[in-house]
Amino acid sequence: MSIESLIASNQPKSFKFSRENEAEIKRVIAKYPKGRQASAVMPLLDLAQRQHDNWIPMKAIELIASKLDMAEIRVLEVATFYTMFNLKPVGQFFLQACTTTPCWLRGSDEMMRAIKDRYNIDSGETSACGRFSLLEVECLGACVNAPILQVNDDFYEDLDYQTTIDLLESLEAGVPLAAGSVLGRVGSEAIEGATTLASIKSKKAAAWAAKKRSSTNVK
Amino acid sequence: MLKLTVNDVEVEVEEGSTVLHACEEAGVEIPRFCYHDRLSIAGNCRMCLVDMERAPKPIASCAMPAGDGMVIRTDTDRVRKAREGVMEFLLINHPLDCPICDQGGECDLQDQAMGYGLDGSRFSENKRAVNNKYMGPLISTVMTRCIHCTRCVRFATEVAGVPELGAIGRGETMEITTYLEKTLASELSANVIDLCPVGALTSRPYAFTARPWELNKVESVDVMDALGSNIRVDARGAQVMRVLPRLNEDINEEWISDKTRYAIDGLRRQRLDTPFQRGRDGRLHPVSWDEALKSLATALRKAKPKGIAAVAGDQADVESMFALKSLMTRLGSSNIDCRQDGAKIGGKRAGYLFNSTIAGIDDADALLIIGSNPRIEAAVLNARIRRNWLASRMPIGVVGPKIDLTYDADFLGEAPSNLDAIADGNHKFAVKLKKAKRPMIIIGMGAMTRADGAAILGKARRIAEAYGVIANGWNGFNMLHTAAARVGGLDIGFVPGRGAMDIAAMGKAARAGKLDLLWLLGADEIDFDAFSSSFIVYQGHHGDAGAHHADLVLPGAAYTEKDGIYVNTEGRVQYASRAAFPPGDAREDWAIIRAVSGAVGKSIGFDNLAELRDALCAAHPHFADVDQIAPTKWSSFGGRAKLSAEPVTYALSNFYMTCAISRASETMAECVRANGVDSSTAAAAE
Numbered sequence: 001m002s003i004e005s006l007i008a009s010n011q012p013k014s015f016k017f018s019r020e021n022e023a024e025i026k027r028v029i030a031k032y033p034k035g036r037q038a039s040a041v042m043p044l045l046d047l048a049q050r051q052h053d054n055w056i057p058m059k060a061i062e063l064i065a066s067k068l069d070m071a072e073i074r075v076l077e078v079a080t081f082y083t084m085f086n087l088k089p090v091g092q093f094f095l096q097a098c099t100t101t102p103c104w105l106r107g108s109d110e111m112m113r114a115i116k117d118r119y120n121i122d123s124g125e126t127s128a129c130g131r132f133s134l135l136e137v138e139c140l141g142a143c144v145n146a147p148i149l150q151v152n153d154d155f156y157e158d159l160d161y162q163t164t165i166d167l168l169e170s171l172e173a174g175v176p177l178a179a180g181s182v183l184g185r186v187g188s189e190a191i192e193g194a195t196t197l198a199s200i201k202s203k204k205a206a207a208w209a210a211k212k213r214s215s216t217n218v219k
Numbered sequence: 220m221l222k223l224t225v226n227d228v229e230v231e232v233e234e235g236s237t238v239l240h241a242c243e244e245a246g247v248e249i250p251r252f253c254y255h256d257r258l259s260i261a262g263n264c265r266m267c268l269v270d271m272e273r274a275p276k277p278i279a280s281c282a283m284p285a286g287d288g289m290v291i292r293t294d295t296d297r298v299r300k301a302r303e304g305v306m307e308f309l310l311i312n313h314p315l316d317c318p319i320c321d322q323g324g325e326c327d328l329q330d331q332a333m334g335y336g337l338d339g340s341r342f343s344e345n346k347r348a349v350n351n352k353y354m355g356p357l358i359s360t361v362m363t364r365c366i367h368c369t370r371c372v373r374f375a376t377e378v379a380g381v382p383e384l385g386a387i388g389r390g391e392t393m394e395i396t397t398y399l400e401k402t403l404a405s406e407l408s409a410n411v412i413d414l415c416p417v418g419a420l421t422s423r424p425y426a427f428t429a430r431p432w433e434l435n436k437v438e439s440v441d442v443m444d445a446l447g448s449n450i451r452v453d454a455r456g457a458q459v460m461r462v463l464p465r466l467n468e469d470i471n472e473e474w475i476s477d478k479t480r481y482a483i484d485g486l487r488r489q490r491l492d493t494p495f496q497r498g499r500d501g502r503l504h505p506v507s508w509d510e511a512l513k514s515l516a517t518a519l520r521k522a523k524p525k526g527i528a529a530v531a532g533d534q535a536d537v538e539s540m541f542a543l544k545s546l547m548t549r550l551g552s553s554n555i556d557c558r559q560d561g562a563k564i565g566g567k568r569a570g571y572l573f574n575s576t577i578a579g580i581d582d583a584d585a586l587l588i589i590g591s592n593p594r595i596e597a598a599v600l601n602a603r604i605r606r607n608w609l610a611s612r613m614p615i616g617v618v619g620p621k622i623d624l625t626y627d628a629d630f631l632g633e634a635p636s637n638l639d640a641i642a643d644g645n646h647k648f649a650v651k652l653k654k655a656k657r658p659m660i661i662i663g664m665g666a667m668t669r670a671d672g673a674a675i676l677g678k679a680r681r682i683a684e685a686y687g688v689i690a691n692g693w694n695g696f697n698m699l700h701t702a703a704a705r706v707g708g709l710d711i712g713f714v715p716g717r718g719a720m721d722i723a724a725m726g727k728a729a730r731a732g733k734l735d736l737l738w739l740l741g742a743d744e745i746d747f748d749a750f751s752s753s754f755i756v757y758q759g760h761h762g763d764a765g766a767h768h769a770d771l772v773l774p775g776a777a778y779t780e781k782d783g784i785y786v787n788t789e790g791r792v793q794y795a796s797r798a799a800f801p802p803g804d805a806r807e808d809w810a811i812i813r814a815v816s817g818a819v820g821k822s823i824g825f826d827n828l829a830e831l832r833d834a835l836c837a838a839h840p841h842f843a844d845v846d847q848i849a850p851t852k853w854s855s856f857g858g859r860a861k862l863s864a865e866p867v868t869y870a871l872s873n874f875y876m877t878c879a880i881s882r883a884s885e886t887m888a889e890c891v892r893a894n895g896v897d898s899s900t901a902a903a904a905e
Contacts (some may be wrong), residue, residue, distance in 0.1 A: 003387065003399060058399070071382035073398040080387040 006080060007058060010090040015059035021047045025067065037072050041078050045085055054152070055086040056096055083137055090133035091126050093171050096150040099136050102143035107160055111147050114164035117208075132168070145181050154179035181201040223289045228796040238280040238565060239267055239289055246291050250302060250331045252416045253308075253368035257472065259377060259535045261730035264309075265366050266331065268301045269293045277301045299335075306335040309366050311342045312391075313417070313665030320364065322418030324431040328366065348448045349394055350873050354384075355402035357409045357477055358890040359426050362734045365395055365419035371411035378474070378603050379405040380625025384537040385623020395419070404875050404892045406598035409477045413464065415667030422461065424481055424886045429453075429460045437798035438465055438786050441479045442534045443881065445700035446577065448475045452779050452798035459483045459779050459799055469578045470787065475889065478874065478881055483779070489762040492803025505774060508804060508814070515771055518754050518819040522735035528725045531557040531713055532741030532759065533702030534878055536783025536795070537589030537842065539775075539808035540704065540713045541835050542823060543740055546812055549821035553716030554725060557708025559723050559742045560870070562664055563672030563858075564698065564705075565714045570676060570856035571706065573789040574694040575659055576848060581607055585655030587648065588617045588639065589679060594624050596786070600699070601625065614651040621663060633866035635671070638678045639817040642685065654687045659695035660688055664870035667698070668706035670863065677857025689853055701870050701877070703778075707786035711839055729753045739765045740808065741775065743879050758811060760801070760878035774805035777880060781807045782828060784835075790848045792841065 017025060026043060034041040037140065041064065048060040056079060065072040080087045086094070099108045115134055119127035123136035140148045145157030149164065156167055156179065163182040170177045185191055220231045225245035232241045237260070242249050252264035259280065262282035269280045272290035274636045277298055277433075280291070292298065310332065317323045336727035349362040371397065375384040381404055383397045397403055403411075410421050434453040441448040441462070448471035451463045462483055464475040494511035495503040506514075519527065529547050531540045540557060547555050558564065564571045575583070580603045593601040601624065607613060608626040613630040618637050631637045631648055642647035644653075652658045660683055667673045680696065682688070688695040700706060708714075715721045720728055726749035728734040739745070741759040747768040757769035760777040780801040786792050801807070806814075809831055816823045825831040836842050871877055875887040877895075 003396060006387070069383075071376075071398070073383055073385035073387075073396075075400060077385045077387055081389045 007085055008055065012057050012059060015048070015052065015057055015063055017047065018051055019064070021051055028066075038068050038074070041068055041070065041075055042082075045075070047080055049085060053089065055089050064208040083135065089126075091129075091131045093132050093151055094138045095132060095134045096140070097123075097134060098138070098140040098142075098146070098148045098150075100139040102139075106146040108147035110161040111149055111159045111164045112159045113159045115168070118165065118168055125132065131172070142188075145185075151176070158185070166196035221285050221287045221289075223285055223287075223291060225291045226294055227657050232568070236285045236802060238269060238271070238278065238283045238285050238289065241285045241289075242269065242280060242291065242293060242671055250294065250335065251281060251367050252327060252331075252366060253370060255370055255373075258370060258373040258414075260368050261373065261380070262623070264366065265305045265311075266302060266335075268298060270295050270306065271296050277482075280806055281644070287584050296354075296402035302335045303337060303672045306332060307337055310336065310340065312347045312363075312368065314346065316361075316364070317419075320361070320418035321359075321421040321801065322364075322415075326418060327416035333893040335374075341620060352394075352396045353400045353402070354397055354405075354420070356886065356893045357423055357481060357544065358403065358412060359421045359423035361421070362394060362419055362420060364417045366417055367393055367395065368416055369395070371395060371420060372409050374414055375403060375405065375408075377609070378391055378606070379407045379410070379601070380895060381405040381408075382744075384411075386647050391854065401655055404894055406476050406478070406594060407474055407602060409480050410464070410474050411471070420479075424484060425461045429455050429636055434460055434482065435798065437796050438644065439779065440688070440793045440795040440799060442477065442545060442785060442795070443476065443482055443701035443878065444789040445703055446470060446597050446599055446784055447703065447793050448479055448599055449793075450475060450479060452796075454779070454798040457799050457802070459486055469576065470791070471599045472600050472603075474602060476874075478598075478877070481886040481890075482878075482881040482884045484508050484886050485761070485780060486777050486881040488885070489883040490802050490805070491760055491762055491766060491772055492805050493774060494804065495766070495769075495772035498771045501701070503766075503769070508806075511771060512772060512814055512818040515756060515773075515815055518736055518756075518771070519550060519815075519819050526733060527552040527738070528554035528720060528728075528734055529556075529738040529740065530559050530725070530742040530745060530764075531555070531704060531708050532559060532739065532743060532851070533704050534778055535740045536778070536781065536785060536808065536882075537703040537704075537707065537711060538557065538783055538831050538835065539740060539812060540708050540830065541838075542809045542812040542816075542831060543738065544711060544713055545823040545834075546816050547738075549685060549816065549823060550819070553719040556715055556717075556722045556725070557704060557713035559745050560664060560668045560702075562667040562705075563676065564667050565671075565709050567854045567856040568681070568710070568790070569694070569696070569849045569853050571698050571709055572851060573697040573699060573787075574851065576789045576791075579695070580604055580659070581608060582693075583655075583657050583659035584611060584613050584659040585652050586613060586615045587652060587658070587660045587682070588615065588619070588628070589660065589662045589675065589709075590619050590666025590867045590869060591661055592619070592624070592665070592671075592871065593661065593663075593699060594856075595869070595871045595874040596699055596701050598874070602753050613655075614615055614648070616648040617650070619663075619869055633868070634864065634866055635675060635862040636864070638675065638682065639862065642678055642682050644685075647682060649686075654684075655687070657690075657709060658686055658688050661697045661699050663699050664701045665868050666869060669865065669867075671858075671860060671865075673858035674860040674862055675857075677859050678862065680855070680857045690811065691882075694853065698788065703785050703787070705783065706790055708789060710786055710790075710841070715800050726750065739769070741765070741879070755869040758808060759879065760805065760882055763879035763882060765879075773811050774801070774803065775808040775811060776801035776805055780805075784832075784842060790851065792847060792849075861885060 028040045028043045029037050044064045048055050061075045065075045126133040142148050149156045158181045223241045227258040228245045249267045251267045253261045262279045267280045268277035270292040271278050321467040351360045373382045378384040383662045437452045439452050441450045449467040451465045454459045466473050493505045498504045526563045540808035605626045617628045621630045641649045683696045729750045736751045738756045745761040757765040757767045758773040779798045782796045875890045876882045881887045
């Protein structure tokens with residue numbers, strides 16, 4: 001692999017942070033002691049990615065380097081180290097599929113097959129329609145609800161072939177399913193409901209879970 | 220001091236040492252790839268594993284601080300097995316291409332695989348392959364061989380001060396590269412080739428030309444700048460194949476600049492290999508030595524003694540300057556000058572030396588640079604300033620144009636009036652100088668070649684005296700020369716005698732038609748227009764500007780082709796050695812001068828190099844003390860005239876082309892193109 005294969009071939013000529021992001025950058029940098037501003041590199045890369053259609057152009061890396069008084073290569077090192085930073089354009093829906101052991105045991109292969117059947121894409125590819133990009137990733141840290149598919153910022157859990165298809169359809173239609181377990185379980189409690197402390201019925205907790213389920217955080 | 224036991228041997232090491240140091244102290248060799256004495260500790264190759272008592276597993280000795288009472292074992296089965304395991308992992312992705320690898324024969328991985336490698340591989344999967352990276356015209360890369368020790372990354376970031384190298388990706392996809400594969404823009408870039416423990420970074424100009432075991436290795440001294448970096452010249456037959464650094468803690472440590480390393484291909488081009496004489500048709504024709512000597516003798520006899528002058532160039536060895544001075548004295552002329560750039564220096568030795576010594580830079584706690592760009596004029600010395608700055612953040616002030624020195628400096632402005640203000644104490648930098656315990660001043664040729672150079676020197680001396688630059692046990696008054704020959708020339712008094720002409724006066728006299736003969740000892744950087752009426756004798760090794768304008772060309776030897784003495788900018792006497800013979804009919808320079816003395820019948824009193832050196836040491840005893848700096852007394856020097864308002868500049872703008880050899884070098888020309896540096900000096904030489 002060379003750098004050409006890691007970054008987008010069609011780079012924008014310039015990059016500027018939005019006004020709101022500039023203010024946010026000031027706030028982030030202020031969190032660190034003077035002279036340690038380089039610590040803010042990850043938040044800044046994240047801001048750049050969010051502002052720029054979910055991928056980071058080289059101009060943004062250079063801008064961040066100059067903002068944080070770092071060498072450009074140091075920023076690029078960070079950006080290439082983490083799979084969460086995209087250096088190439090991705091679709092509107094960036095699918096990060098976990099295939100690490102627990103997810104795999106719980107059927108991540110089925111989830112992957114559903115995506116492949118629908119869009120004919122493998123890890124690192126974007127669908128023909130340009131809206132869906134898939135990346136196979138390591139553990140997303142939600143093993144109890146495996147398998148997991150992360151769509152942009154949201155986790156969809158307990159997926160199988162059919163629910164994955166349903167999810168994708170909902171995304172295509174622009175009315176995404178509620179984030180969280182597609183089986184409707186709350187948090188990581190057992191599938192039949194809470195098995196410990198089951199006698200405690202908190203209205204507050206139930207209300208909170210319902211609210212969470214109905215919120216749509218997929219753009 | 221900490222007491223440790225290494226393999227039952229008790230050793231004492233200083234506080235802050237590592238276990239690896241302690242092992243070395245005990246005489247145990249520890250294999251390593253990522254660890255390097257002069258770089259920060261990375262601890263990522265895991266080759267230096269040793270056993271420590273009470274530790275559950277082997278420890279990386281390079282990264283483990285030594286502790287009192289530690290019991291270390293390096294000879295256990297577990298250590299051996301651990302290192303073999305590390306080696307096996309390293310070799311998983313390392314190609315088996317030693318037969319076509321330039322590192323072969325001097326490869327750390329190859330050597331250590333002999334000690335710790337298994338006889339076969341248990342890895343049946345595909346090896347990874349990595350695309351090669353462009354790092355400029357000097358570094359050839361085969362990145363599949365890289366073992367990710369990150370020595371090169373640390374060197375570029377820490378020593379060279381150009382944080383352009385890095386490791387992108389991670390795990391198996393980790394790759395070393397420059398940002399978007401730009402040229403590694405450092406004057407010290409090629410040192411990463413020496414640092415690379417495998418064949419990932421190798422020398423591009425030297426690629427596939429020779430194997431280390433077929434080279435004749437000669438220890439010598441570099442003349443590309445005035446540092447006198449210690450080098451090893453590797454030659455095969457008559458050709459110098461490469462130049463490598465030689466360890467000298469007091470000068471270059473183990474680095475050399477790219478010009479030192481790579482200008483040598485200039486030794487093969489544009490060489491003067493036979494005497495030439497300008498014919499009636501105005502062109503140079505090859506002639507025999509007999510004819511050349513005869514016509515020179517005739518010209519010398521015809522010329523009035525007062526109308527004869529000699530100028531020594533920037534790479535002349537002390538012996539040939541001494542011989543030429545002796546001959547000129549015998550001819551009755553003291554119109555000699557070793558300052559072809561017209562620098563207003565000479566006389567009192569303390570006034571033209573790097574008095575603190577190069578190693579003394581480590582002790583400075585404030586620095587004032589006047590008209591010098593050390594990054595270009597002495598790249599290795601600049602790395603030392605940077606190291607001090609990194610550790611101490613000492614204040615550094617520069618009088619001269621803004622430049623990137625690889626460390627933060629306070630650019631005080633280009634006006635010489637800054638010096639007046641500092642001397643008077645009403646300058647913001649004066650406060651910082653005053654506060655320092657061991658302040659240092661570095662004066663460059665950019666300031667000394669000005670018309671008011673002597674006045675600047677005097678002003679700098681007064682600043683030095685007022686601000687404690689000269690104190691008990693500390694002399695931070697430093698002149699940074701650009702010419703390897705300069706201090707040696709000044710030491711033997713290759714300067715005009717009383718009432719005689721210096722380079723400027725020679726030009727004036729020549730314009731007035733009063734200079735009959737000008738003898739150039741490798742001097743190419745003078746204003747030849749002034750001397751169009753004189754008979755010019757050029758003695759040197761390259762067909763550069765000097766030979767172009769000469770009426771008679773005497774082919775001499777380059778620095779790799781003669782035994783010679785050079786005195787570096789700090790006044791250290793060093794002996795360079797011959798690695799190859801001069802081409803064709805070219806001869807060693809002192810011998811040419813001796814032959815001329817014979818032809819004109821003015822004996823200069825020595826017939827071989829040993830006699831010459833005896834005479835030299837008799838006249839100037841400090842030349843007998845090799846590698847020593849003769850102590851110098853502080854004295855009054857420099858002028859008192861008013862400084863002109865003309866802005867201070869730097870002597871050099873193009874690092875890569877500063878002498879006849881580097882101007883003839885294709886590699887240097889490629890560096891100029893790749894780095895896009897100002898090529899005005901290169902054009903001027905055409």
